[in-house]
Amino acid sequence: MSTLIYIAIILVTILSMEFVAWFAHKYVMHGFLWNWHEDHHQPHPDDEGFFEKNDLFFLVFAIPSAASYIIGLNVDGFFWLTFVGIGISIYGLIYFLIHDVYIHQRFKWFRQLDNRYSRAILRAHGAHHANREKEAGESFGLLIVNNKYFRKRSARQKAEA
Numbered sequence: 451m452s453t454l455i456y457i458a459i460i461l462v463t464i465l466s467m468e469f470v471a472w473f474a475h476k477y478v479m480h481g482f483l484w485n486w487h488e489d490h491h492q493p494h495p496d497d498e499g500f501f502e503k504n505d506l507f508f509l510v511f512a513i514p515s516a517a518s519y520i521i522g523l524n525v526d527g528f529f530w531l532t533f534v535g536i537g538i539s540i541y542g543l544i545y546f547l548i549h550d551v552y553i554h555q556r557f558k559w560f561r562q563l564d565n566r567y568s569r570a571i572l573r574a575h576g577a578h579h580a581n582r583e584k585e586a587g588e589s590f591g592l593l594i595v596n597n598k599y600f601r602k603r604s605a606r607q608k609a610e611a
């Protein structure tokens with residue numbers, strides 16, 4: 451296969467992972483594995499520690515990536531899976547940087563990030579976290595944001611009224 455096909459596999463995988471993450475967030479994290487995700491929706495005093503049970507999902511998403519690398523690099527005819535693994539890894543890095551670093555400030559990087567898109571991501575995630583319960587949530591994605599979050603809260607409320 452050509453380099454362009456491998457790049458396309460990586461890009462399609464990254465895009466696809468946003469939908470996989472949305473589905474997993476809505477139906478797994480807010481479904482049968484809510485007991486892992488619940489602590490992510492609760493306030494965290496500084497003395498509770500750095501990690502939360504929700505961080506276990508990092509391992510869950512790492513499994514298909516690692517499997518793709520292992521199979522792609524070791525099984526004849528499946529080298530293309532290596533690039534699926536790369537795409538999953540890149541999406542994981544993007545997710546970590548946006549969700550854990552930028553939104554939740556678990557590391558003090560990207561504090562100056564301020565543009566229309568970054569504010570929309572913050573608004574959408576804030577709307578998601580406004581509900582601390584398993585059901586009745588909204589905005590389960592990360593990178594693809596509903597257009598309403600590009601408007602300020604007052605403009606959204608006026609439009610919804």
